[in-house]
Each structure stands twice: as C-alpha cells, then as structure tokens.
Amino acid sequence: MAATPRPPDGAPVASGPRAESREVRKGWYVLLLVPILAPLLVSTYAHKTPELFGFPFFYWYQMIWIPISAVVTGAVYLLTTERGRR
Amino acid sequence: MKGVDGVALGVLIVLFVIVTGLGFAATRWHRVAKLDDLDQWGLGGRNFGTFVTWFLLGGDLYTAYTFVAVPAALYGAGSLGFFAVPYTIIVYPLVLVIMPRLWSVAHRHGYITPADFVRGRFGSDALMLVVALTGILALMPYIALQLVGIQAVLEAVGLPSSGTGKDIPLLIAFVVLAAYTYTSGLRAPALIAFVKDALIYIVVIVAIIYIPIRLGGYHHIFAAAAKKPKVSIIPKTAGYAPYWTLALGSAMALFMYPHSITAVLSSKNRNVIRRNAAILPAYSLVLAFLALLGYMAIAAGVKVPVGGNNLAVPLLFRKMFPSWFAGVGDAAIVVGALVPAAIMSIAAANLFTRNVWKLAQPDITPSGEAKVAKLVSLLVKFGALLFVLFLKVDLALNFQLLGGIWILQTFPALVGGLYTRVTHRWALIAGWATGMVSGTLMAYWTPSGTSKHFGASVYHWNWLGLNFSWYAALTALILNLIVVAIGTVILRALRAPTGHDETADDDFEAVRVPELDPAPVG
Secondary structure, rough: OOOOOOOOOOOOOOOOOOOOOOEOOHHHHHHHHHHHHHHHHHOOOOOOOOOOEOOOOOHHHHHHHHHHHHHHHHHHHHHHHEEEOO | OOOOHHHHHHHHHHHHHHHHHHHHHHOOOOOOOOOOOOOOOOOOOOOHHHHHHHHHHHHHOOOHHHHHHHHHHHHHHHHHHHHHHHHHHHHHHHHHHHHHHHHHHHHHHHOOOOOHHHHHHHOHHHHHHHHHHHHHHHHHHHHHHHHHHHHHHHHHHOOOOOOOOHHHHHHHHHHHHHHHHHOOOOOOHHHHEEEEEEEHHHHHHHHHHHHHHHHHOOHHHHHHHHHOOOOOOOOOOOHHHHHHHHHHHHHHOOOHHHHHHHHHEEEEEEOHHHHHHHHHHHHHHHHHHHHHHHHHHHHHHOOOOOOHHHHHHHHHHHHOOOHHHHHHHHHHHHHHHHHHHHHHHHHHHHHHHHHHHHHHOOOOOHHHHHHHHHHHHHHHHHHHHHHHHOOOHHHHHHHHHHHHHHHHOOOHHHHHHHHHOOOOHHHHHHHHHHHHHHHHHHHOOEEEEEEEEOOOOEEEEEEOOOOOOEEEHHHHHHHHHEEEEEEEHHHOOOOOOOOOOOHHHHHHHHHOOOOHOOOOOO
16 A cells, blocks of 8 residues: 555655755764753752742743753754755 | 624634635645645645745644643643643654654655554554544544634634524634635645744734733732732642653654644655754744743733633733734634644544545545545544534543543554564554553543542552652553563564564655656756
C-alpha cells in the first residue's frame, strides 16, 4: 500500500534546483537537554521574589526560558546543518 | 447577562465573512490540476514552506480552547494552569529531535497518517488500527471543545444562552466551516491561519499593554489574584510534581495528536520542520501573556457564573475594551477555533480513510480515498456538533482530559518506532492496552470539588508502596512502557513472529525524495 512511490504528477515536494543541505555534527543535539530539563525543575523557580516589572519570579523566570529555548533550538539547528543552500 | 453588544457582534460577523471568503478561495491557492487525492486534499500537496508552516502549525496547536481554557485555569485555580508555559518551552526541542525523522520516513513511503507509519514499520494491521482509533477518539472531543470556545464568545457578546434558536449562530459557523473544509481541504485552514494569527497577535499585544495600564500595573494584578480565594499564584511543594509532569506529559503528547502530524507532513521538506522548531516559540510568548489574562480578569473584577470560568477572557474583553475592539478579540477566538477544528477533522478523516476503511476496501483508488475522507470530515464535525448541542459541556471536558491520556499511549509505537523496532508489535499492543485502561481508571478515580469522577488530570498514586501525584497520562505511559519491555523480552524469547519492516535506516534521514523531484522551475 504505502510502499509504492507516489506518482510524479503530485505537487513539487523538494525545494527545486537548490543544493540540499546536510545534517552534521549531531553531538550538538545534547544541548537541547538544557531547555528541556530546566523548566521541569520547579523547585528552582517556585518563588515570589525577586520581582521584575511587577512579575513574581515564578512567572518572569519561566517566560525568559521561552526565548532561551528558542535560541538554543535555533543554534542547534544551525550547528547541525551544513549549508549548501541557495 | 447584559444585552447584545451590537458593535462587537458586527465586527465579529464582518471578520467571519472575510475568513469564509478566504476558506473558499483557498482551492485556488498553489493551484493544482486536481484536488482529488489525499496528498492534495489531506496534506495540501505536501508543499508548504517555512513561512506557511509556521502559521499553519501555530494556528493548529494554539487552539481557541487553549486561549479560553488556559486563562480560565489561572482565573479559577492560579499557578497550576501556568504549566502551559513550560509545556510549550519543552515541546520545540523535542520537535527538532523527533519530527524530522517522521517527516523523512513519511515522504519516502508516502505515509499520510501516523498509523500508516506504524503499519509500515511493524508490519501489523492491528497496531495500525489501534493507533488510528486512538487518534480519532482523542480528536473528537478536541473538536467539540473548539465549539465550546465559540459558545463562550457568543455568550459573552450577549447572545441568548438558552431558549429556542440559541444554537443557530454556532450551527451557521459550523456549516460554513464544514463546507470550505470539504472543498479546499488543508489549504483552507492554512490560508485562514494567517488571519487567525494576525488577530491573535494584535489582540494580545494590545491586551498586555492596555489592560495593565488601566488596572494599575502588573504588580497590582498579581496582588489582586493572590487575594482571590482558592487561587495560589506560587505552587507549594506538593504542587511541584503535578506541575512538571503536566508540562512534560503534555509536551510529549502534543505531537502524537494526528492534527499536529498532519501539519508536519504537509511541509515541503525536512528543514522546514527543523527551522520551525526554532521559530514556533514566538507563539509560546503569546500564550504566556494570554494565560495572565486570567489574573487580569480577577483584578478587573470580572464575575463569571458558577462553572463558567471559560467566560473569564471574553468578559474581560467586554469590560476593558471599547466594543469594536472587543469584537476583534472575539473574532480572534472564533477564527482561532475554526483553524484547528478544520485540521483536526481532516486528520481524523485521513486516519479513518487510510487505516480503517482501507482495511475493508484494500483496492480503493486515490480519488476514492479523497471522496471517503471528505465525507468523513463532514461526519466528524457533525458528531462534534451533536456532542456539544446535546450532551453536557462537562462530558466534552472529561473526554478531552482522557484524550490527552489516551494519545500519549501511542508514544512507544510512534516515537519508539522512529528509533528502533526492537520492541515487538504484540508487546506494543499490550502496552497500549495497559496504558489506556490504567489511564482511564486513574482519571475516573480522581474526584474534584464538584464531581466524583474525572475531577482532574493529576492522579494521586498510592500503590506498591509508592506515593506520588503525577499527570495520569505520564503514569499510564510508564506502566505502558513496562509492559512493552517485559512483553518484548518474552515474545522474543518465544520467537514470536515479527512483522515485515518496509523501512530502511536511511529513510529516517532522507532530505528529499528523488523520484518526486519536479523539473527545475525558473
């Protein structure tokens, strides 16, 4: 059923004539453990103080992890992608 | 409830009409000769780039129910509801690791649903059926809850919540949604997602600046919330385990939901998914601020009827914003309901067609598949509508709670399968059954203040000398994994037949599918 390749009349799938990028240096994936584990350690941040802009620590600390997680995830993407694109 | 807010309702209707136009126009988007196979109708041609996928996934994962229920949880109970934030922090690193593998193997083999992959990997129709039915079962109440979100808005705008004709606006919204999903398939929610996300961003940015200014700043908002009875704004030690297990379990479950996978598989290459893992957190920031609207509702003195915490945000809009902008906020929630409801019904239809119907009709043609799927998408939405109209909302909530528990039980077959097929297919089925039964019982045994059963998703485990309060989905997953491990050892020792694995190791890393490459364009 699913093993047969789909007919080539389907919509374009790959990104056209560009060179494809390769994934390298997979060791960097270990970095992802940081944004996965840090938000799980509730005891490290279940505090009221210090406040920031009126936000108790519990709230602003977790919200700051959103951009940190994005930066780490983005960095791992870049570090593991060999750019042969465009 | 006060009278109808004509201006807000007018704005809501205008935005709804615009979105409806987009939904029907979507057939022409990325036009193709025909829309009559599942790759086209059910996956939008597998051709969405980074930008479209960002909107589509954002519109898909952050549902209207999320927008209504997460602040409602903070409004009603305080900090525990904020677990949605660590949940969305954890989920994207997981996506970067896991989902590209699923994308690659699905493109090599033309898989459309998660159950397609499980069948190909483990060579088991039974396991495929189990994964497909779990997915459909988990999606149905989720769709129903999108309707609950719409209902909350309509009620807050002042439309009658009882009497004859009360359901007509909801009915209209859903007939329209069903019609353009039927004709345009996944392209419709993909296009509407632009409007949805734009509305949400506008409303949230305005809300988090304007409302605190009127309420005297964030410090005052948190102080007011802390004073409300039964609300604790910082978790106590006993609340740590429920908090992190809810975050982790929900993050692991999110991409087991078939509608998430539908959006992932509709992207045109592996790097689109990898890039999106880094840029999707923009939505998490929105979610965090949205959650705080629950506290703002407390500080603003919003009063909801008993059991009506879901009204907290719509009523806050009505109280704080001028009518026309309250209408924009309402539209954001309603349109926010339409996008995921469309994708969920498409995902359920894909599952039914590919993994249930096809067992009985193995030689169905691709265009036959599309016909069945389109009809099923109508049935699924109709079922969700009946659910909301004739059964109590509580029941939909209970099933949604169970849906999260159930869908996580497909993790060993699906995510496990992406890395290894050491696990025996029969052991995976036994583990799944263990997780389903134990998870359901744990939810059933958990009382709340107002009900004896299905009171909360956190189960207090007190068996075998162990004592802990965890998200029931995660506890059930551990039992599931134990059975999978023991079952695999026994079945391998007995040399029970393993199924045929049609995948190869490099399928999971495939960047693109050579035989599908189009001739270079331009």
